[in-house]
Amino acid sequence: MSQQHVPVLSRPAHVYRTHGHTVVELTGEIDLTVVDEIAAELDAVGTHPGESVVIDLSPATFFGSSGLNLLCGARRRVQAHGGHLQVVCPHSLTVRVLRLAGPFRVASTLAEALQRTPA
Known part of the structure; x- marks a missing residue:
C-alpha cells in the first residue's frame, strides 16, 4: 500500500509574542475567503491596555479591501x-493604500517594527 501525501492547508494568520510586541503574521491571499x-x-489581540501590536503583511501575496477593513x-x-x-x-502598492486609508504606522521589515518604541 503506497502512502499518499495530503497537503496541509496553512492558516492565514499566525499570532505570537516577541520583543514585547504581539505579532500577527498574515500569509497568502488576504481576501473575503x-x-x-x-x-x-485579530479579535484576540489588542485588548490589553497599552499593548503593542504588529501586523506583518510580508508573507501576504494579495491584500484586498476586506483585509483593509x-x-x-x-x-x-x-x-x-x-x-x-x-x-x-x-509591498509599495499596499503601503500607498494603507496611507490613504488612515494613519497606519508602516515599517518595511519586521525587524524595523520590533525596534521601534510605540508612538
Missing part, C-alpha cells in the same frame, strides 16, 4: 485600549 478566520485571530477595525480596537499598532509591509 479568509476574512472570518483572520478576524477571529480588518486592519482598520484592529487599529480602532488597539487604540481604544491605549495600545499601538504597526503594519509591516514591503
Whole structure:
C-alpha cells in the first residue's frame, strides 16, 4: 500500500509574542475567503491596555479591501485600549493604500517594527 501525501492547508494568520510586541503574521491571499478566520485571530489581540501590536503583511501575496477593513477595525480596537499598532509591509502598492486609508504606522521589515518604541 503506497502512502499518499495530503497537503496541509496553512492558516492565514499566525499570532505570537516577541520583543514585547504581539505579532500577527498574515500569509497568502488576504481576501473575503479568509476574512472570518483572520478576524477571529485579530479579535484576540489588542485588548490589553497599552499593548503593542504588529501586523506583518510580508508573507501576504494579495491584500484586498476586506483585509483593509480588518486592519482598520484592529487599529480602532488597539487604540481604544491605549495600545499601538504597526503594519509591516514591503509591498509599495499596499503601503500607498494603507496611507490613504488612515494613519497606519508602516515599517518595511519586521525587524524595523520590533525596534521601534510605540508612538
